[in-house]
Amino acid sequence: MLTVESLKKRVKNKELSPIYLIWGTELYLAENAIETITSLLSPDEKDFNLSVHNLDEISVQEVIEDAETMPFLGDRRVVVMKNAAFLTAAKEKTKIEHDYKIFEHYIQNPADYTILIIVVPYEKLDERKKIVKQLKTQAEVIQVSKLSNDTAEKWLQKEAVSLGVSIDGEATQLLLSRLGTHMAVLAKELEKMALFVGENGVISKDTVENLVARTLEDDVFGLVDHVVHKRTEQALRSFYDLMKQNQEPIQIHALITRQFRMINGVKELQKKGYGEKQIASSLKLHPYAVKLASKHAKRYDEAFLRNCLNNFADTDYKLKTGQMDKTLLLELEIVALSQGS
Known part of the structure:
Protein backbone atom coordinates (compact mmCIF):
# COMPACT_ATOMS: atom_id res chain seq x y z
CA MET A 1 0.00 0.00 0.00
CA LEU A 2 1.36 3.41 -1.01
CA THR A 3 1.30 6.71 0.85
CA VAL A 4 0.91 9.95 -1.08
CA GLU A 5 4.56 10.75 -0.35
CA SER A 6 5.79 7.41 -1.72
CA LEU A 7 3.51 7.90 -4.75
CA LYS A 8 5.22 11.22 -5.49
CA LYS A 9 8.63 9.54 -5.44
CA ARG A 10 7.48 6.79 -7.79
CA VAL A 11 5.89 9.22 -10.23
CA LYS A 12 9.05 11.33 -10.20
CA ASN A 13 11.04 8.21 -11.08
CA LYS A 14 8.45 7.27 -13.75
CA GLU A 15 7.58 4.07 -11.85
CA LEU A 16 3.96 3.97 -12.95
CA SER A 17 1.03 1.59 -12.62
CA PRO A 18 -1.81 1.27 -15.16
CA ILE A 19 -4.36 1.33 -12.30
CA TYR A 20 -4.45 3.26 -9.02
CA LEU A 21 -7.05 2.69 -6.31
CA ILE A 22 -7.40 5.67 -3.95
CA TRP A 23 -9.71 5.05 -1.00
CA GLY A 24 -10.49 6.83 2.24
CA THR A 25 -12.28 9.92 3.51
CA GLU A 26 -9.47 12.51 3.53
CA LEU A 27 -10.36 14.20 0.24
CA TYR A 28 -7.44 16.65 0.46
CA LEU A 29 -4.98 13.74 0.25
CA ALA A 30 -7.05 12.07 -2.46
CA GLU A 31 -6.91 15.21 -4.62
CA ASN A 32 -3.20 15.52 -3.89
CA ALA A 33 -2.66 11.97 -5.15
CA ILE A 34 -4.73 12.62 -8.28
CA GLU A 35 -2.79 15.83 -9.01
CA THR A 36 0.49 13.95 -8.58
CA ILE A 37 -0.49 11.40 -11.23
CA THR A 38 -2.08 13.87 -13.64
CA SER A 39 1.07 16.04 -13.46
CA LEU A 40 2.55 13.49 -15.89
CA LEU A 41 0.53 15.26 -18.60
CA SER A 42 1.51 18.68 -19.90
CA PRO A 43 -1.18 21.40 -19.88
CA ASP A 44 -1.75 20.83 -23.60
CA GLU A 45 -1.99 17.06 -23.14
CA LYS A 46 -4.55 17.50 -20.37
CA ASP A 47 -6.92 19.20 -22.81
CA PHE A 48 -7.12 16.00 -24.88
CA ASN A 49 -5.99 13.15 -22.65
CA LEU A 50 -7.36 13.79 -19.16
CA SER A 51 -10.91 12.72 -18.33
CA VAL A 52 -12.64 12.93 -14.94
CA HIS A 53 -15.87 10.94 -14.50
CA ASN A 54 -18.33 10.67 -11.63
CA LEU A 55 -20.06 7.29 -11.33
CA ASP A 56 -23.10 9.06 -9.90
CA GLU A 57 -23.57 10.52 -13.39
CA ILE A 58 -22.04 8.06 -15.85
CA SER A 59 -21.87 4.26 -16.18
CA VAL A 60 -18.71 2.31 -15.43
CA GLN A 61 -18.74 0.83 -18.95
CA GLU A 62 -18.56 4.35 -20.44
CA VAL A 63 -15.54 5.10 -18.25
CA ILE A 64 -13.84 1.92 -19.45
CA GLU A 65 -14.63 2.83 -23.05
CA ASP A 66 -12.87 6.14 -22.42
CA ALA A 67 -9.89 4.34 -20.85
CA GLU A 68 -9.58 2.13 -23.94
CA THR A 69 -9.56 5.14 -26.29
CA MET A 70 -6.12 5.86 -27.76
CA PRO A 71 -4.44 9.10 -26.59
CA PHE A 72 -4.55 12.08 -28.95
CA LEU A 73 -1.37 14.12 -29.55
CA GLY A 74 0.39 12.33 -26.71
CA ASP A 75 1.62 8.99 -25.43
CA ARG A 76 -0.65 8.57 -22.41
CA ARG A 77 -4.21 9.05 -21.17
CA VAL A 78 -5.27 9.55 -17.57
CA VAL A 79 -8.85 8.62 -16.70
CA VAL A 80 -10.25 9.38 -13.24
CA MET A 81 -13.26 7.41 -11.99
CA LYS A 82 -14.75 9.10 -8.91
CA ASN A 83 -17.29 7.84 -6.35
CA ALA A 84 -16.81 4.14 -7.02
CA ALA A 85 -19.30 3.16 -4.31
CA PHE A 86 -19.73 -0.31 -5.82
CA LEU A 87 -16.43 -1.27 -4.18
CA THR A 88 -17.92 -0.70 -0.72
CA ALA A 89 -20.89 -2.06 1.21
CA ALA A 90 -22.74 1.24 0.76
CA LYS A 91 -26.02 1.25 -1.11
CA GLU A 92 -25.66 2.92 -4.50
CA LYS A 93 -27.72 6.12 -4.77
CA THR A 94 -28.09 6.43 -8.54
CA LYS A 95 -30.31 4.59 -11.03
CA ILE A 96 -27.54 4.31 -13.59
CA GLU A 97 -27.02 0.72 -14.76
CA HIS A 98 -23.40 -0.38 -14.46
CA ASP A 99 -21.86 -3.39 -16.19
CA TYR A 100 -19.22 -4.47 -13.70
CA LYS A 101 -18.11 -7.44 -15.82
CA ILE A 102 -16.62 -5.00 -18.31
CA PHE A 103 -14.78 -3.34 -15.43
CA GLU A 104 -13.51 -6.73 -14.14
CA HIS A 105 -12.24 -7.61 -17.59
CA TYR A 106 -10.45 -4.27 -17.92
CA ILE A 107 -8.56 -4.48 -14.62
CA GLN A 108 -7.22 -7.86 -15.70
CA GLU A 140 -1.47 0.26 -6.67
CA VAL A 141 -3.52 1.02 -3.57
CA ILE A 142 -3.32 4.41 -1.81
CA GLN A 143 -5.21 4.81 1.46
CA VAL A 144 -6.15 8.40 2.38
CA SER A 145 -7.59 8.21 5.89
CA LYS A 146 -8.30 11.11 8.23
CA LEU A 147 -5.21 12.10 10.18
CA SER A 148 -4.81 11.37 13.87
CA ASN A 149 -4.02 14.36 16.08
CA ASP A 150 -0.35 13.37 16.36
CA THR A 151 0.01 12.89 12.61
CA ALA A 152 -1.81 16.17 11.95
CA GLU A 153 0.58 18.04 14.25
CA LYS A 154 3.59 16.66 12.36
CA TRP A 155 1.92 17.47 9.02
CA LEU A 156 1.26 21.08 10.10
CA GLN A 157 4.89 21.51 11.16
CA LYS A 158 6.09 20.17 7.80
CA GLU A 159 3.62 22.28 5.79
CA ALA A 160 4.65 25.40 7.71
CA VAL A 161 8.29 24.79 6.76
CA SER A 162 7.29 24.36 3.10
CA LEU A 163 5.64 27.81 3.32
CA GLY A 164 8.81 29.37 4.71
CA VAL A 165 7.57 29.77 8.30
CA SER A 166 7.33 27.78 11.53
CA ILE A 167 4.45 27.09 13.89
CA ASP A 168 4.90 26.55 17.62
CA GLY A 169 3.36 23.72 19.63
CA GLU A 170 0.63 25.75 21.34
CA ALA A 171 -0.46 27.25 18.02
CA THR A 172 -0.62 23.79 16.45
CA GLN A 173 -2.74 22.42 19.28
CA LEU A 174 -5.12 25.39 19.29
CA LEU A 175 -5.51 25.21 15.51
CA LEU A 176 -6.37 21.49 15.64
CA SER A 177 -8.68 22.02 18.59
CA ARG A 178 -10.53 24.73 16.69
CA LEU A 179 -10.63 23.16 13.21
CA GLY A 180 -10.12 19.43 13.71
CA THR A 181 -7.92 17.44 11.34
CA HIS A 182 -9.63 18.51 8.09
CA MET A 183 -6.57 18.99 5.92
CA ALA A 184 -8.08 21.26 3.26
CA VAL A 185 -9.30 23.70 5.92
CA LEU A 186 -6.00 23.50 7.83
CA ALA A 187 -3.97 24.09 4.66
CA LYS A 188 -6.02 27.19 3.79
CA GLU A 189 -5.71 28.68 7.29
CA LEU A 190 -2.00 27.84 7.49
CA GLU A 191 -1.34 29.60 4.19
CA LYS A 192 -3.25 32.68 5.42
CA MET A 193 -1.24 32.82 8.66
CA ALA A 194 2.04 32.26 6.79
CA LEU A 195 1.30 35.31 4.63
CA PHE A 196 0.52 37.30 7.78
CA VAL A 197 3.74 36.46 9.69
CA GLY A 198 5.93 36.68 6.57
CA GLU A 199 8.98 34.70 5.50
CA ASN A 200 10.87 33.07 8.41
CA GLY A 201 8.08 34.21 10.74
CA VAL A 202 6.62 32.18 13.58
CA ILE A 203 2.93 31.32 13.81
CA SER A 204 2.08 31.57 17.51
CA LYS A 205 -0.99 30.90 19.61
CA ASP A 206 -1.84 34.62 19.32
CA THR A 207 -1.68 34.37 15.52
CA VAL A 208 -4.26 31.57 15.58
CA GLU A 209 -6.45 33.46 18.07
CA ASN A 210 -6.44 36.58 15.89
CA LEU A 211 -6.72 35.08 12.39
CA VAL A 212 -8.69 31.83 12.64
CA ALA A 213 -12.44 32.29 12.96
CA ARG A 214 -13.89 31.28 16.30
CA THR A 215 -16.75 28.81 16.52
CA LEU A 216 -19.72 28.99 18.88
CA GLU A 217 -18.03 26.31 20.97
CA ASP A 218 -14.89 28.48 21.23
CA ASP A 219 -17.00 31.39 22.49
CA VAL A 220 -18.77 29.19 25.03
CA PHE A 221 -15.39 27.87 26.16
CA GLY A 222 -14.35 31.48 26.79
CA LEU A 223 -17.54 32.00 28.80
CA VAL A 224 -16.83 28.86 30.86
CA ASP A 225 -13.24 30.00 31.43
CA HIS A 226 -14.59 33.22 32.96
CA VAL A 227 -17.01 31.18 35.09
CA VAL A 228 -14.25 28.86 36.34
CA HIS A 229 -12.09 31.83 37.34
CA LYS A 230 -15.09 33.49 39.04
CA ARG A 231 -15.13 36.41 36.59
CA THR A 232 -18.91 36.74 36.76
CA GLU A 233 -19.15 40.09 34.99
CA GLN A 234 -17.01 38.94 32.04
CA ALA A 235 -18.93 35.64 31.85
CA LEU A 236 -22.25 37.48 31.64
CA ARG A 237 -20.81 39.87 29.05
CA SER A 238 -19.74 36.87 26.93
CA PHE A 239 -23.24 35.46 27.26
CA TYR A 240 -24.86 38.76 26.19
CA ASP A 241 -22.50 38.91 23.18
CA LEU A 242 -23.69 35.45 22.14
CA MET A 243 -27.31 36.53 22.50
CA LYS A 244 -26.62 39.58 20.29
CA GLN A 245 -25.36 37.13 17.66
CA ASN A 246 -28.81 35.45 17.83
CA GLN A 247 -27.39 32.24 19.27
CA GLU A 248 -30.09 29.96 20.66
CA PRO A 249 -30.02 29.77 24.51
CA ILE A 250 -30.73 26.02 24.42
CA GLN A 251 -27.63 25.49 22.26
CA ILE A 252 -25.50 27.73 24.49
CA HIS A 253 -26.66 25.77 27.52
CA ALA A 254 -25.91 22.46 25.77
CA LEU A 255 -22.34 23.59 25.12
CA ILE A 256 -21.88 24.81 28.71
CA THR A 257 -23.09 21.40 29.85
CA ARG A 258 -20.67 19.69 27.48
CA GLN A 259 -17.76 21.71 28.86
CA PHE A 260 -18.59 20.77 32.45
CA ARG A 261 -19.10 17.12 31.52
CA MET A 262 -15.64 17.26 29.99
CA ILE A 263 -14.19 18.82 33.16
CA ASN A 264 -15.91 16.16 35.29
CA GLY A 265 -14.74 13.34 33.01
CA VAL A 266 -11.16 14.58 33.09
CA LYS A 267 -11.24 14.87 36.90
CA GLU A 268 -12.58 11.33 37.31
CA LEU A 269 -9.92 9.83 35.03
CA GLN A 270 -7.14 11.86 36.67
CA LYS A 271 -8.22 10.33 39.98
CA LYS A 272 -7.65 6.89 38.41
CA GLY A 273 -4.12 7.91 37.44
CA TYR A 274 -4.69 8.51 33.72
CA GLY A 275 -2.32 10.82 31.86
CA GLU A 276 -3.53 13.50 29.41
CA LYS A 277 -3.03 11.32 26.31
CA GLN A 278 -4.90 8.42 27.91
CA ILE A 279 -7.73 10.77 28.92
CA ALA A 280 -7.91 12.22 25.40
CA SER A 281 -8.16 8.71 23.95
CA SER A 282 -10.76 7.54 26.50
CA LEU A 283 -12.98 10.62 26.14
CA LYS A 284 -12.33 10.99 22.38
CA LEU A 285 -11.14 14.57 22.83
CA HIS A 286 -8.29 16.58 21.38
CA PRO A 287 -5.30 16.58 23.79
CA TYR A 288 -5.36 20.39 23.88
CA ALA A 289 -8.99 20.35 25.06
CA VAL A 290 -8.00 17.86 27.78
CA LYS A 291 -5.10 20.10 28.82
CA LEU A 292 -7.44 23.06 29.30
CA ALA A 293 -10.14 20.99 31.01
CA SER A 294 -7.48 19.62 33.35
CA LYS A 295 -6.65 23.16 34.52
CA HIS A 296 -10.34 23.86 35.09
CA ALA A 297 -10.84 20.57 36.95
CA LYS A 298 -8.37 21.66 39.64
CA ARG A 299 -10.73 24.46 40.68
CA TYR A 300 -13.73 22.24 41.49
CA ASP A 301 -14.35 19.35 43.84
CA GLU A 302 -16.18 16.24 42.63
CA ALA A 303 -19.34 16.90 44.65
CA PHE A 304 -19.77 20.35 43.12
CA LEU A 305 -19.32 19.00 39.58
CA ARG A 306 -21.86 16.22 40.15
CA ASN A 307 -24.30 18.78 41.50
CA CYS A 308 -23.71 20.97 38.43
CA LEU A 309 -24.57 18.13 36.08
CA ASN A 310 -27.81 17.47 37.97
CA ASN A 311 -28.70 21.17 37.83
CA PHE A 312 -27.93 21.28 34.10
CA ALA A 313 -30.53 18.58 33.50
CA ASP A 314 -33.09 20.62 35.43
CA THR A 315 -32.24 23.80 33.51
CA ASP A 316 -32.44 21.94 30.20
CA TYR A 317 -35.95 20.75 31.07
CA LYS A 318 -37.06 24.28 32.02
CA LEU A 319 -35.57 25.75 28.83
CA LYS A 320 -37.35 23.24 26.62
CA THR A 321 -40.70 23.46 28.40
CA GLY A 322 -40.74 27.26 28.67
CA GLN A 323 -41.16 27.32 32.44
CA MET A 324 -39.03 30.45 32.75
CA ASP A 325 -37.53 33.12 30.51
CA LYS A 326 -34.55 31.52 28.73
CA THR A 327 -32.22 34.49 29.16
CA LEU A 328 -32.98 34.75 32.88
CA LEU A 329 -32.45 31.00 33.33
CA LEU A 330 -28.97 31.15 31.83
CA GLU A 331 -28.08 34.35 33.72
CA LEU A 332 -28.94 32.60 37.00
CA GLU A 333 -26.98 29.51 35.97
CA ILE A 334 -23.88 31.53 35.03
CA VAL A 335 -23.94 33.45 38.31
CA ALA A 336 -24.39 30.23 40.33
CA LEU A 337 -21.50 28.54 38.51
CA SER A 338 -19.24 31.57 38.99
CA GLN A 339 -19.86 31.57 42.72
CA GLY A 340 -19.42 27.83 43.20
CA SER A 341 -16.29 25.88 44.01
Whole structure:
Protein backbone atom coordinates (compact mmCIF):
# COMPACT_ATOMS: atom_id res chain seq x y z
CA MET A 1 0.00 0.00 0.00
CA LEU A 2 1.36 3.41 -1.01
CA THR A 3 1.30 6.71 0.85
CA VAL A 4 0.91 9.95 -1.08
CA GLU A 5 4.56 10.75 -0.35
CA SER A 6 5.79 7.41 -1.72
CA LEU A 7 3.51 7.90 -4.75
CA LYS A 8 5.22 11.22 -5.49
CA LYS A 9 8.63 9.54 -5.44
CA ARG A 10 7.48 6.79 -7.79
CA VAL A 11 5.89 9.22 -10.23
CA LYS A 12 9.05 11.33 -10.20
CA ASN A 13 11.04 8.21 -11.08
CA LYS A 14 8.45 7.27 -13.75
CA GLU A 15 7.58 4.07 -11.85
CA LEU A 16 3.96 3.97 -12.95
CA SER A 17 1.03 1.59 -12.62
CA PRO A 18 -1.81 1.27 -15.16
CA ILE A 19 -4.36 1.33 -12.30
CA TYR A 20 -4.45 3.26 -9.02
CA LEU A 21 -7.05 2.69 -6.31
CA ILE A 22 -7.40 5.67 -3.95
CA TRP A 23 -9.71 5.05 -1.00
CA GLY A 24 -10.49 6.83 2.24
CA THR A 25 -12.28 9.92 3.51
CA GLU A 26 -9.47 12.51 3.53
CA LEU A 27 -10.36 14.20 0.24
CA TYR A 28 -7.44 16.65 0.46
CA LEU A 29 -4.98 13.74 0.25
CA ALA A 30 -7.05 12.07 -2.46
CA GLU A 31 -6.91 15.21 -4.62
CA ASN A 32 -3.20 15.52 -3.89
CA ALA A 33 -2.66 11.97 -5.15
CA ILE A 34 -4.73 12.62 -8.28
CA GLU A 35 -2.79 15.83 -9.01
CA THR A 36 0.49 13.95 -8.58
CA ILE A 37 -0.49 11.40 -11.23
CA THR A 38 -2.08 13.87 -13.64
CA SER A 39 1.07 16.04 -13.46
CA LEU A 40 2.55 13.49 -15.89
CA LEU A 41 0.53 15.26 -18.60
CA SER A 42 1.51 18.68 -19.90
CA PRO A 43 -1.18 21.40 -19.88
CA ASP A 44 -1.75 20.83 -23.60
CA GLU A 45 -1.99 17.06 -23.14
CA LYS A 46 -4.55 17.50 -20.37
CA ASP A 47 -6.92 19.20 -22.81
CA PHE A 48 -7.12 16.00 -24.88
CA ASN A 49 -5.99 13.15 -22.65
CA LEU A 50 -7.36 13.79 -19.16
CA SER A 51 -10.91 12.72 -18.33
CA VAL A 52 -12.64 12.93 -14.94
CA HIS A 53 -15.87 10.94 -14.50
CA ASN A 54 -18.33 10.67 -11.63
CA LEU A 55 -20.06 7.29 -11.33
CA ASP A 56 -23.10 9.06 -9.90
CA GLU A 57 -23.57 10.52 -13.39
CA ILE A 58 -22.04 8.06 -15.85
CA SER A 59 -21.87 4.26 -16.18
CA VAL A 60 -18.71 2.31 -15.43
CA GLN A 61 -18.74 0.83 -18.95
CA GLU A 62 -18.56 4.35 -20.44
CA VAL A 63 -15.54 5.10 -18.25
CA ILE A 64 -13.84 1.92 -19.45
CA GLU A 65 -14.63 2.83 -23.05
CA ASP A 66 -12.87 6.14 -22.42
CA ALA A 67 -9.89 4.34 -20.85
CA GLU A 68 -9.58 2.13 -23.94
CA THR A 69 -9.56 5.14 -26.29
CA MET A 70 -6.12 5.86 -27.76
CA PRO A 71 -4.44 9.10 -26.59
CA PHE A 72 -4.55 12.08 -28.95
CA LEU A 73 -1.37 14.12 -29.55
CA GLY A 74 0.39 12.33 -26.71
CA ASP A 75 1.62 8.99 -25.43
CA ARG A 76 -0.65 8.57 -22.41
CA ARG A 77 -4.21 9.05 -21.17
CA VAL A 78 -5.27 9.55 -17.57
CA VAL A 79 -8.85 8.62 -16.70
CA VAL A 80 -10.25 9.38 -13.24
CA MET A 81 -13.26 7.41 -11.99
CA LYS A 82 -14.75 9.10 -8.91
CA ASN A 83 -17.29 7.84 -6.35
CA ALA A 84 -16.81 4.14 -7.02
CA ALA A 85 -19.30 3.16 -4.31
CA PHE A 86 -19.73 -0.31 -5.82
CA LEU A 87 -16.43 -1.27 -4.18
CA THR A 88 -17.92 -0.70 -0.72
CA ALA A 89 -20.89 -2.06 1.21
CA ALA A 90 -22.74 1.24 0.76
CA LYS A 91 -26.02 1.25 -1.11
CA GLU A 92 -25.66 2.92 -4.50
CA LYS A 93 -27.72 6.12 -4.77
CA THR A 94 -28.09 6.43 -8.54
CA LYS A 95 -30.31 4.59 -11.03
CA ILE A 96 -27.54 4.31 -13.59
CA GLU A 97 -27.02 0.72 -14.76
CA HIS A 98 -23.40 -0.38 -14.46
CA ASP A 99 -21.86 -3.39 -16.19
CA TYR A 100 -19.22 -4.47 -13.70
CA LYS A 101 -18.11 -7.44 -15.82
CA ILE A 102 -16.62 -5.00 -18.31
CA PHE A 103 -14.78 -3.34 -15.43
CA GLU A 104 -13.51 -6.73 -14.14
CA HIS A 105 -12.24 -7.61 -17.59
CA TYR A 106 -10.45 -4.27 -17.92
CA ILE A 107 -8.56 -4.48 -14.62
CA GLN A 108 -7.22 -7.86 -15.70
CA ASN A 109 -6.20 -6.46 -19.12
CA PRO A 110 -5.62 -2.70 -18.73
CA ALA A 111 -4.65 -0.55 -21.71
CA ASP A 112 -0.89 0.10 -21.65
CA TYR A 113 -1.39 3.72 -22.75
CA THR A 114 -3.87 4.66 -19.98
CA ILE A 115 -3.59 5.29 -16.28
CA LEU A 116 -6.94 4.60 -14.62
CA ILE A 117 -7.46 6.24 -11.20
CA ILE A 118 -10.33 4.81 -9.15
CA VAL A 119 -11.45 6.98 -6.24
CA VAL A 120 -13.50 5.52 -3.37
CA PRO A 121 -14.32 8.26 -0.79
CA TYR A 122 -15.45 5.84 1.91
CA GLU A 123 -13.90 4.58 5.16
CA LYS A 124 -13.91 0.92 4.10
CA LEU A 125 -13.78 -1.23 1.01
CA ASP A 126 -15.97 -4.33 0.94
CA GLU A 127 -13.26 -6.97 1.21
CA ARG A 128 -15.83 -9.72 0.63
CA LYS A 129 -16.31 -8.71 -3.00
CA LYS A 130 -14.33 -10.57 -5.62
CA ILE A 131 -13.80 -7.37 -7.58
CA VAL A 132 -12.16 -5.68 -4.58
CA LYS A 133 -9.80 -8.61 -4.11
CA GLN A 134 -8.87 -8.46 -7.80
CA LEU A 135 -8.26 -4.72 -7.65
CA LYS A 136 -6.02 -4.96 -4.60
CA THR A 137 -3.93 -7.46 -6.58
CA GLN A 138 -3.85 -5.60 -9.89
CA ALA A 139 -3.73 -1.95 -8.75
CA GLU A 140 -1.47 0.26 -6.67
CA VAL A 141 -3.52 1.02 -3.57
CA ILE A 142 -3.32 4.41 -1.81
CA GLN A 143 -5.21 4.81 1.46
CA VAL A 144 -6.15 8.40 2.38
CA SER A 145 -7.59 8.21 5.89
CA LYS A 146 -8.30 11.11 8.23
CA LEU A 147 -5.21 12.10 10.18
CA SER A 148 -4.81 11.37 13.87
CA ASN A 149 -4.02 14.36 16.08
CA ASP A 150 -0.35 13.37 16.36
CA THR A 151 0.01 12.89 12.61
CA ALA A 152 -1.81 16.17 11.95
CA GLU A 153 0.58 18.04 14.25
CA LYS A 154 3.59 16.66 12.36
CA TRP A 155 1.92 17.47 9.02
CA LEU A 156 1.26 21.08 10.10
CA GLN A 157 4.89 21.51 11.16
CA LYS A 158 6.09 20.17 7.80
CA GLU A 159 3.62 22.28 5.79
CA ALA A 160 4.65 25.40 7.71
CA VAL A 161 8.29 24.79 6.76
CA SER A 162 7.29 24.36 3.10
CA LEU A 163 5.64 27.81 3.32
CA GLY A 164 8.81 29.37 4.71
CA VAL A 165 7.57 29.77 8.30
CA SER A 166 7.33 27.78 11.53
CA ILE A 167 4.45 27.09 13.89
CA ASP A 168 4.90 26.55 17.62
CA GLY A 169 3.36 23.72 19.63
CA GLU A 170 0.63 25.75 21.34
CA ALA A 171 -0.46 27.25 18.02
CA THR A 172 -0.62 23.79 16.45
CA GLN A 173 -2.74 22.42 19.28
CA LEU A 174 -5.12 25.39 19.29
CA LEU A 175 -5.51 25.21 15.51
CA LEU A 176 -6.37 21.49 15.64
CA SER A 177 -8.68 22.02 18.59
CA ARG A 178 -10.53 24.73 16.69
CA LEU A 179 -10.63 23.16 13.21
CA GLY A 180 -10.12 19.43 13.71
CA THR A 181 -7.92 17.44 11.34
CA HIS A 182 -9.63 18.51 8.09
CA MET A 183 -6.57 18.99 5.92
CA ALA A 184 -8.08 21.26 3.26
CA VAL A 185 -9.30 23.70 5.92
CA LEU A 186 -6.00 23.50 7.83
CA ALA A 187 -3.97 24.09 4.66
CA LYS A 188 -6.02 27.19 3.79
CA GLU A 189 -5.71 28.68 7.29
CA LEU A 190 -2.00 27.84 7.49
CA GLU A 191 -1.34 29.60 4.19
CA LYS A 192 -3.25 32.68 5.42
CA MET A 193 -1.24 32.82 8.66
CA ALA A 194 2.04 32.26 6.79
CA LEU A 195 1.30 35.31 4.63
CA PHE A 196 0.52 37.30 7.78
CA VAL A 197 3.74 36.46 9.69
CA GLY A 198 5.93 36.68 6.57
CA GLU A 199 8.98 34.70 5.50
CA ASN A 200 10.87 33.07 8.41
CA GLY A 201 8.08 34.21 10.74
CA VAL A 202 6.62 32.18 13.58
CA ILE A 203 2.93 31.32 13.81
CA SER A 204 2.08 31.57 17.51
CA LYS A 205 -0.99 30.90 19.61
CA ASP A 206 -1.84 34.62 19.32
CA THR A 207 -1.68 34.37 15.52
CA VAL A 208 -4.26 31.57 15.58
CA GLU A 209 -6.45 33.46 18.07
CA ASN A 210 -6.44 36.58 15.89
CA LEU A 211 -6.72 35.08 12.39
CA VAL A 212 -8.69 31.83 12.64
CA ALA A 213 -12.44 32.29 12.96
CA ARG A 214 -13.89 31.28 16.30
CA THR A 215 -16.75 28.81 16.52
CA LEU A 216 -19.72 28.99 18.88
CA GLU A 217 -18.03 26.31 20.97
CA ASP A 218 -14.89 28.48 21.23
CA ASP A 219 -17.00 31.39 22.49
CA VAL A 220 -18.77 29.19 25.03
CA PHE A 221 -15.39 27.87 26.16
CA GLY A 222 -14.35 31.48 26.79
CA LEU A 223 -17.54 32.00 28.80
CA VAL A 224 -16.83 28.86 30.86
CA ASP A 225 -13.24 30.00 31.43
CA HIS A 226 -14.59 33.22 32.96
CA VAL A 227 -17.01 31.18 35.09
CA VAL A 228 -14.25 28.86 36.34
CA HIS A 229 -12.09 31.83 37.34
CA LYS A 230 -15.09 33.49 39.04
CA ARG A 231 -15.13 36.41 36.59
CA THR A 232 -18.91 36.74 36.76
CA GLU A 233 -19.15 40.09 34.99
CA GLN A 234 -17.01 38.94 32.04
CA ALA A 235 -18.93 35.64 31.85
CA LEU A 236 -22.25 37.48 31.64
CA ARG A 237 -20.81 39.87 29.05
CA SER A 238 -19.74 36.87 26.93
CA PHE A 239 -23.24 35.46 27.26
CA TYR A 240 -24.86 38.76 26.19
CA ASP A 241 -22.50 38.91 23.18
CA LEU A 242 -23.69 35.45 22.14
CA MET A 243 -27.31 36.53 22.50
CA LYS A 244 -26.62 39.58 20.29
CA GLN A 245 -25.36 37.13 17.66
CA ASN A 246 -28.81 35.45 17.83
CA GLN A 247 -27.39 32.24 19.27
CA GLU A 248 -30.09 29.96 20.66
CA PRO A 249 -30.02 29.77 24.51
CA ILE A 250 -30.73 26.02 24.42
CA GLN A 251 -27.63 25.49 22.26
CA ILE A 252 -25.50 27.73 24.49
CA HIS A 253 -26.66 25.77 27.52
CA ALA A 254 -25.91 22.46 25.77
CA LEU A 255 -22.34 23.59 25.12
CA ILE A 256 -21.88 24.81 28.71
CA THR A 257 -23.09 21.40 29.85
CA ARG A 258 -20.67 19.69 27.48
CA GLN A 259 -17.76 21.71 28.86
CA PHE A 260 -18.59 20.77 32.45
CA ARG A 261 -19.10 17.12 31.52
CA MET A 262 -15.64 17.26 29.99
CA ILE A 263 -14.19 18.82 33.16
CA ASN A 264 -15.91 16.16 35.29
CA GLY A 265 -14.74 13.34 33.01
CA VAL A 266 -11.16 14.58 33.09
CA LYS A 267 -11.24 14.87 36.90
CA GLU A 268 -12.58 11.33 37.31
CA LEU A 269 -9.92 9.83 35.03
CA GLN A 270 -7.14 11.86 36.67
CA LYS A 271 -8.22 10.33 39.98
CA LYS A 272 -7.65 6.89 38.41
CA GLY A 273 -4.12 7.91 37.44
CA TYR A 274 -4.69 8.51 33.72
CA GLY A 275 -2.32 10.82 31.86
CA GLU A 276 -3.53 13.50 29.41
CA LYS A 277 -3.03 11.32 26.31
CA GLN A 278 -4.90 8.42 27.91
CA ILE A 279 -7.73 10.77 28.92
CA ALA A 280 -7.91 12.22 25.40
CA SER A 281 -8.16 8.71 23.95
CA SER A 282 -10.76 7.54 26.50
CA LEU A 283 -12.98 10.62 26.14
CA LYS A 284 -12.33 10.99 22.38
CA LEU A 285 -11.14 14.57 22.83
CA HIS A 286 -8.29 16.58 21.38
CA PRO A 287 -5.30 16.58 23.79
CA TYR A 288 -5.36 20.39 23.88
CA ALA A 289 -8.99 20.35 25.06
CA VAL A 290 -8.00 17.86 27.78
CA LYS A 291 -5.10 20.10 28.82
CA LEU A 292 -7.44 23.06 29.30
CA ALA A 293 -10.14 20.99 31.01
CA SER A 294 -7.48 19.62 33.35
CA LYS A 295 -6.65 23.16 34.52
CA HIS A 296 -10.34 23.86 35.09
CA ALA A 297 -10.84 20.57 36.95
CA LYS A 298 -8.37 21.66 39.64
CA ARG A 299 -10.73 24.46 40.68
CA TYR A 300 -13.73 22.24 41.49
CA ASP A 301 -14.35 19.35 43.84
CA GLU A 302 -16.18 16.24 42.63
CA ALA A 303 -19.34 16.90 44.65
CA PHE A 304 -19.77 20.35 43.12
CA LEU A 305 -19.32 19.00 39.58
CA ARG A 306 -21.86 16.22 40.15
CA ASN A 307 -24.30 18.78 41.50
CA CYS A 308 -23.71 20.97 38.43
CA LEU A 309 -24.57 18.13 36.08
CA ASN A 310 -27.81 17.47 37.97
CA ASN A 311 -28.70 21.17 37.83
CA PHE A 312 -27.93 21.28 34.10
CA ALA A 313 -30.53 18.58 33.50
CA ASP A 314 -33.09 20.62 35.43
CA THR A 315 -32.24 23.80 33.51
CA ASP A 316 -32.44 21.94 30.20
CA TYR A 317 -35.95 20.75 31.07
CA LYS A 318 -37.06 24.28 32.02
CA LEU A 319 -35.57 25.75 28.83
CA LYS A 320 -37.35 23.24 26.62
CA THR A 321 -40.70 23.46 28.40
CA GLY A 322 -40.74 27.26 28.67
CA GLN A 323 -41.16 27.32 32.44
CA MET A 324 -39.03 30.45 32.75
CA ASP A 325 -37.53 33.12 30.51
CA LYS A 326 -34.55 31.52 28.73
CA THR A 327 -32.22 34.49 29.16
CA LEU A 328 -32.98 34.75 32.88
CA LEU A 329 -32.45 31.00 33.33
CA LEU A 330 -28.97 31.15 31.83
CA GLU A 331 -28.08 34.35 33.72
CA LEU A 332 -28.94 32.60 37.00
CA GLU A 333 -26.98 29.51 35.97
CA ILE A 334 -23.88 31.53 35.03
CA VAL A 335 -23.94 33.45 38.31
CA ALA A 336 -24.39 30.23 40.33
CA LEU A 337 -21.50 28.54 38.51
CA SER A 338 -19.24 31.57 38.99
CA GLN A 339 -19.86 31.57 42.72
CA GLY A 340 -19.42 27.83 43.20
CA SER A 341 -16.29 25.88 44.01
